Amino acid sequence: MGTTDPASPMGRGHTDLDVVLDEVLAARRAERTVMSTSADRAARVVREQVVEGHLRSGTRLPEERLAAALGVSRNTLREALSQLVAERILVREPHRGVVVATPEVADVEDVYRVRRLVEPAALAHGTGHTPARVAAVAAAVTEGREAGARGDWDAVASANQHFHRAVVALAGSPRLDAQMHLLLAEMRLFFHQMGEPRRFHQPYLEENATIADLLGAGDRQGAADRLDTYLTAAQTQLVAAFRDRA
Amino acid sequence: MGTTDPASPMGRGHTDLDVVLDEVLAARRAERTVMSTSADRAARVVREQVVEGHLRSGTRLPEERLAAALGVSRNTLREALSQLVAERILVREPHRGVVVATPEVADVEDVYRVRRLVEPAALAHGTGHTPARVAAVAAAVTEGREAGARGDWDAVASANQHFHRAVVALAGSPRLDAQMHLLLAEMRLFFHQMGEPRRFHQPYLEENATIADLLGAGDRQGAADRLDTYLTAAQTQLVAAFRDRA
DNA sequence: CCCTAAGGATTGTTCAACAATTCTTCAATA
DNA sequence: TATTGAAGAATTGTTGAACAATCCTTAGGG
CATH class of the missing domain: 1.10.10.10 (Winged helix-like DNA-binding domain superfamily/Winged helix DNA-binding domain)
Structure with a gap:
């Protein structure tokens, strides 16, 4: 993006400059927000x-x-x-x-209640299905598979999160993205409290792949249905494990 | 709820007491949370x-x-x-x-993006459709009608919010309820910035009624579809008004 | 008219203190 | 022994003053 623009008309000669300056200021402001307080x-x-x-x-x-x-x-x-x-x-x-925070079973159930409402809906009715975002879902799948192949279960868990964030991103909503970020942070609390088994996420790799394929083929509703049943299963498994360990 | 329970077995004789005490402690804690800091x-x-x-x-x-x-x-x-x-x-x-905060058109669009994803889903697939919650939806409709009948447009706006909160409550999720609370607060910002016409909400009273009827008749999907188109229409109207006034 | 520098205002942050509340300890008592 | 109660310690909630860093304003100088 050309930051310099010397070929501006000399007549009034300040409009472009203002545009550039605003851009620079915005950039600095964004930078500062990263360093933050x-x-x-x-x-x-x-x-x-x-x-x-x-x-x-x-x-x-x-x-x-x-x-x-x-x-x-x-x-x-x-x-x-x-x-x-x-x-x-x-x-x-x-x-x-x-x-x-010490999550209880009710919290696990509520987080999944939200996820089961939001994630399938993002797949089926999301208004942000750009090619890039669909590709991001597929990318999370291969990321997970590669991690699984080399036995890096932490990376598998990470990839799984990326998958679900990519799914929610299909809605194209910054607010939903932020909300999902919080939910996934809470999920990690669940896992830690119940002593997450190393290979907990592995079984879901193939489910993720199936969903990504359906999505890639344009079968949004099929992908959504699949994700719904998958989330239900994951919830019951998680709640059971939670009851035992916590 | 019998708070006193003197007829407890004397054998070990402390379990019930502990239960009651915990209850009292929880109540006090809740009280304190209300006064808060x-x-x-x-x-x-x-x-x-x-x-x-x-x-x-x-x-x-x-x-x-x-x-x-x-x-x-x-x-x-x-x-x-x-x-x-x-x-x-x-x-x-x-x-x-x-x-x-000074909301922009993008914010209006994003809030509606979330609402259109969440609210119809709560109607169609919500797992918290208790009779009480369904009744709350209907109650919000009559509240709105009465307010409209006596020309109290502030009360109409209020009732409209109650309607949508009641719809989301059908999901039975505290987390979604909290999120919806934030979204509705943002909506009020929108209205204030664009100089909300006094009777803005009136046209939606009948739509709310239709949806409540469909819901009462058990036609969840019908209610959800209706709400979806209604929200879409409201969004475009709101965005247009927003572009003009703000 | 644009640029620059000084001055004022506001925020970001720290420190030290104190009241209110909770937690701990420990002895006295039934 | 187990319970009660009270003194004392520890922690939180809150305040006020201070100072550096940053931003805003304004008055000159080119």
Whole structure:
């Protein structure tokens, strides 16, 4: 995208410049948003530690020590914690502090209730089925297969998430994407609390492939139906495992 | 629900007590959550002012003055603002402060994208269709009709929101309910920015009634289809009005 | 008319403190 | 022994003041 545009008409001679400047300003603003504030960085670190399973469900997060560990003040930390509470990753118990959320069976069921409503609908009726997004679904499938072939189960789990995010992305909605991001973070909490078996995700690789194929062939409703039954099965399996282990 | 249970077996004699005590503790905790902290109260006040249209899109919220007005410290206020930013009601521009979100056409379209995916699905495939919830949908219809009969257009708008919340509630998902709550708050921002005509919602009263009837008759798919076309129409009307006025 | 620099205003962040509440300990008591 | 109660410690909720960093405004200088 030509950032320089010297061949502008000299008559009024400022419209193009303004356009370029606005572009530059927007870019800088976006950049800055990435670096963002200390509070955001702190939130990202804590979020990551929880999602990666290094902070397990139920652990309390004392403000003073945590702030010291993160190198921020207690006030700044509290801003970060507010964010994570809003994301359902942490829970605030008034006057008792924040703890890593400990999901119950009802939470597992509710997350799947949402997923079963949203994901098949995105496949069947999504208004954002661009070739690129359809390709992204297929890409997640091959990513998963390759990971499975080399026995990298963490990568398989990752690819599985990518698959479901790609499915939701077919709706073409930033808001749904954000919501799905939160749901998948919660899912990782489930897995950690129930002691996820290493190969938990493997059986679903082929299901993902089937769905991607149906989607590629233009059979949206078929893909949606398949995903619905698949999600139902996954839910019952997950709830059963959850009841045993947690 | 018998809160006292003196006829418990004396043999081990503590299980029931524990149950009751847990119940009491949970109740107290819920109570406390309602009173909640200063930050939450501040957030609620600002949220209300925005949703009610007293703080219009684009207005900046200087921390010092706002904190003074709310009677809280600047740090506490910042916690509250973090919440509202997470809810998309406010937008934070780094080093420039928070402003009331100014939705664009893309936002209107995206909100409707989500609604058209979720609401019909809740009608057609929702797993929470209890008689009480179905009745709530019908109740929202009569609420709207009565409000319309006496020309109270604010109440009509309110009833319309209740209708759509009741529809989503048919999914039986707390998470979807919360999400819908946010979306409807955003919708009110749209209306305020485009200068909502007083009688905007009236035409949809009869559509709501039709959908409630279909639902009551057990024709879920019919109700869902009807709602889908209705939402599409509402979207185009809204986008057109939005383009003109905003 | 455009550019630049100084000055003012606002945000991002820290620190130190204090009241309110919860948790802990530990002795006294039935 | 198990329960109660109260003093004391620890943590949260909240405040106020401060300071650097950044943004905005405005007044000159080219």
